[in-house]
Amino acid sequence: MATDSKWNRIREWAEAAGMSVSSFICLSSTGPERNPPSNSIPQAVAAKLERIETAVLTLAEVEHQRLAERGDAGDWEAALRKVGFRLRTERPVSDGPAEGDQP
Numbered sequence: 001m002a003t004d005s006k007w008n009r010i011r012e013w014a015e016a017a018g019m020s021v022s023s024f025i026c027l028s029s030t031g032p033e034r035n036p037p038s039n040s041i042p043q044a045v046a047a048k049l050e051r052i053e054t055a056v057l058t059l060a061e062v063e064h065q066r067l068a069e070r071g072d073a074g075d076w077e078a079a080l081r082k083v084g085f086r087l088r089t090e091r092p093v094s095d096g097p098a099e100g101d102q103p
Contacts, residue, residue: 016060018064019080063076
């Protein structure tokens with residue numbers, strides 16, 4: 001259950017990630033824990049993390065649009081798979097794939 005404003009934020013995040021709301025929620029709920037309980041971190045840190053998340057999603061949308069304009073939609077899908085794999089395995093996205101990786 002969520003307020004209208006929370007649903008709007010979820011829709012914006014999903015759109016910025018180039019995903020459906022359903023896919024975004026599934027990935028968010030099955031990926032590594034990214035939202036610790038609010039009482040476990042100082043409010044200033046939580047606010048900064050939220051701003052960072054917004055910035056990353058905004059940059060993702062810019063890159064998605066840039067690739068679409070170039071006609072490289074396949075590159076976007078490959079990048080999403082690589083990032084998803086790295087998040088699931090908690091490895092840095094910038095690392096090259098290890099032998100046997102399946103991004």
